[in-house]
Amino acid sequence: MDANNPILLMAGTQEHDLTRLDEYRAVGGYKALERARALEPQAVMDEISAATLRGRGGAGFPMGRKASLLAKGTGKPTYLVINADESEPGAFKDRDVLRMTPHRLIEGCLITAHGIGSKSVFIYIRGEYAHEFDVMRDALEDARTAGLLGGVTIVLHRGAGAYICGEETALLESLEGQRGQPRPRPPFPPVNGLYGAPTQINNVSTIALVPKIIELGAAEFSKIGVPSAPGTAVFSLSGNVAEPGNYERQLGTTLRELIYDVAGGIAGGRELKAVIPGGSSVPVLTPAEIDTPMDYDSIQAAGSFFGSAAIIVVDDRCCMVQLALRAEQFYMHESCGKCTPCRVGTRWLVQLLTKIEEGRGDRSDLDLLEGVCDRMLGKSLCALGDFAVYPVASYLEKYRGEFEAHVDGHGCPFGGASSIEGTFAPSDQHAPNLAETVHA
Amino acid sequence: MTQIYERIQELRRKYPQSRSAVMDALRLAQTEHGGWLPPEALREVADALDVTPAYCHSIASFYDMYHLEPVGKHMVEVCTNLSCALAGAQAVLDAFAHELGVRPGETTDDGEMTLRAIECAGGCGRAPVVVVDHVYHEPLRPEDVPGLLQELRGRE
Ligand SMILES: Cc1cc2nc3c(=O)[nH]c(=O)nc-3n(C[C@H](O)[C@H](O)[C@H](O)COP(=O)(O)O)c2cc1C
Ligand code: SF4
Numbered sequence: 333m334d335a336n337n338p339i340l341l342m343a344g345t346q347e348h349d350l351t352r353l354d355e356y357r358a359v360g361g362y363k364a365l366e367r368a369r370a371l372e373p374q375a376v377m378d379e380i381s382a383a384t385l386r387g388r389g390g391a392g393f394p395m396g397r398k399a400s401l402l403a404k405g406t407g408k409p410t411y412l413v414i415n416a417d418e419s420e421p422g423a424f425k426d427r428d429v430l431r432m433t434p435h436r437l438i439e440g441c442l443i444t445a446h447g448i449g450s451k452s453v454f455i456y457i458r459g460e461y462a463h464e465f466d467v468m469r470d471a472l473e474d475a476r477t478a479g480l481l482g483g484v485t486i487v488l489h490r491g492a493g494a495y496i497c498g499e500e501t502a503l504l505e506s507l508e509g510q511r512g513q514p515r516p517r518p519p520f521p522p523v524n525g526l527y528g529a530p531t532q533i534n535n536v537s538t539i540a541l542v543p544k545i546i547e548l549g550a551a552e553f554s555k556i557g558v559p560s561a562p563g564t565a566v567f568s569l570s571g572n573v574a575e576p577g578n579y580e581r582q583l584g585t586t587l588r589e590l591i592y593d594v595a596g597g598i599a600g601g602r603e604l605k606a607v608i609p610g611g612s613s614v615p616v617l618t619p620a621e622i623d624t625p626m627d628y629d630s631i632q633a634a635g636s637f638f639g640s641a642a643i644i645v646v647d648d649r650c651c652m653v654q655l656a657l658r659a660e661q662f663y664m665h666e667s668c669g670k671c672t673p674c675r676v677g678t679r680w681l682v683q684l685l686t687k688i689e690e691g692r693g694d695r696s697d698l699d700l701l702e703g704v705c706d707r708m709l710g711k712s713l714c715a716l717g718d719f720a721v722y723p724v725a726s727y728l729e730k731y732r733g734e735f736e737a738h739v740d741g742h743g744c745p746f747g748g749a750s751s752i753e754g755t756f757a758p759s760d761q762h763a764p765n766l767a768e769t770v771h772a
Numbered sequence: 773m774t775q776i777y778e779r780i781q782e783l784r785r786k787y788p789q790s791r792s793a794v795m796d797a798l799r800l801a802q803t804e805h806g807g808w809l810p811p812e813a814l815r816e817v818a819d820a821l822d823v824t825p826a827y828c829h830s831i832a833s834f835y836d837m838y839h840l841e842p843v844g845k846h847m848v849e850v851c852t853n854l855s856c857a858l859a860g861a862q863a864v865l866d867a868f869a870h871e872l873g874v875r876p877g878e879t880t881d882d883g884e885m886t887l888r889a890i891e892c893a894g895g896c897g898r899a900p901v902v903v904v905d906h907v908y909h910e911p912l913r914p915e916d917v918p919g920l921l922q923e924l925r926g927r928e
Binding site for chain 2: 755
């Protein structure tokens with residue numbers, strides 16, 4: 333292992349076809365499972381806790397601590413649910429785990445199931461990932477045939493296109509065959525989750541790191557990354573970088589290194605304008621802020637969130653009002669409609685941003701934009717209500733001059749030449765017209 | 773019909789509670805009914821799962837991948853979310869709209885193709901992403917559009 337650039341999650345995927353069980357075994361696959369099963373469940377969980385494995389799905393909550401909250405002695409089964417709904421704009425890291433190293437995820441599920449005493453695992457895969465589903469299904473079949481499951485059932489569940497189902501309680505609702513609308517909390521899933529039973533929910537990349545923790549031991553694992561967040565993450569770089577893609581790096585790598593050294597800098601030698609570090613749902617950072625290390629605590633200290641390590645890079649050709657509008661159209665489309673601030677607020681923000689972009693706004697609309705954001709933030713059942721605010725509020729705060737130029741100049745200062753000019757959003761979609769035209 | 777019924781019974785057995793199979797069942801029924809869910813498809817799923825057609829409708833209407841209106845034989849979906857937009861997705865969507873003579877959300881008159889704009893498909897590193905009949909084409913450039921459509925039209 334390269335000490336400067338340790339690869340954990342994607343280890344071996346360059347040299348081997350790790351969708352194949354024999355090749356995964358050839359790189360030491362399923363040895364950690366064997367070792368874990370020889371240990372007491374609590375010892376497995378102690379190792380994970382000692383490694384301070386923080387959730388890679390968004391909130392960065394320590395996995396071991398979450399497991400310690402699982403209700404005991406309820407007379408109900410304990411479930412393990414894997415969140416493979418990956419729908420955050422800019423995020424595509426879990427997809428590579430699913431399609432390139434499915435056995436690492438399965439092994440992580442089996443080790444975790446042993447640790448928390450679960451016999452029943454569900455993997456919720458977003459519906460669009462059809463190829464990834466097939467890879468997982470075949471890998472699971474191979475693992476089953478090889479007798480690796482050890483009495484644990486793993487069910488692959490397919491989503492059907494709904495960002496909100498990545499929110500853990502919406503995911504549980506969806507898994508139970510309901511509309512994917514978040515549940516009020518408490519009770520929290522470790523106490524009352526799937527089918528009313530104690531449930532551990534983790535992201536794909538969190539669980540796929542578990543075999544490496546058992547293999548290396550918590551002490552070695554903790555030498556990678558930063559003390560508050562050991563290990564690596566797969567960073568998804570997209571937008572206006574020269575070499576977009578997934579790159580596994582240690583936590584604590586700075587945004588500057590990721591953008592310039594890893595992803596080749598800004599495409600076409602243009603100027604960097606904005607960086608959205610964790611997927612579209614987190615506050616934007618300016619070029620002056622890119623020396624921030626990408627780990628949960630550092631990025632939060634800089635006023636944003638680690639999110640799903642999905643770094644969207646924006647160059648100087650992009651209008652920030654258009655970008656905010658396109659982001660907000662997404663949240664409006666994905667709001668499940670359960671709470672008023674989110675359901676009404678997202679629509680209102682889209683209307684205001686449209687008005688500003690079209691040059692029909694005035695200065696009071698900028699204040700109104702801020703006012704609507706204030707009235708939404710922290711007032712909804714789930715975090716989507718906040719995610720819908722961050723792009724608008726943070727672009728307005730950090731690129732205020734551009735918003736003002738729209739209202740003062742009665743039009744977009746890019747004069748039709750923004751890089752994302754006229755981008756059509758699915759929320760504007762017409763119903764298919766085939767009803768009249770389909771042949772009898 | 774009875775065949776769908778039997779296959780849905782099999783899907784039910786995957787889960788501790790059978791209602792969890794509703795998403796799989798709707799997907800199956802949609803495939804069997806030419807890519808969308810007419811009222812009789814919802815009734816079939818309802819019968820097979822011991823729920824009501826209205827319940828099935830409430831589920832189908834919640835998720836983007838179920839279609840309650842007829843769709844074309846092929847589905848062309850263009851991601852226009854941020855990363856794809858920054859990589860020029862609108863030009864790709866425009867190229868499809870131009871070649872097909874439809875707006876996003878519409879189906880060609882011959883019932884061959886439905887064009888849709890979609891939210892982030894998770895291919896941001898190889899943007900712009902186009903998904904054709906559930907297969908990702910990434911990246912796809914405007915100049916690739918005529919060839920792709922020609923290939924699709926020739927496909928059965
Ligand atoms: C609107 C919304 C969407 C989310 N989408 C995802 C997702 O696609 N994948 C994911 O792992 N977590 C997602 N989350 C976070 C989950 O609720 C949950 O925190 C996470 O799955 C826990 O796993 P972890 O602790 O391993 O990170 C989302 C949260 C919200 C509010
Ligand atoms: S905040 Fe929005 S998405 Fe979340 S539960 Fe409320 S309405 Fe639904």
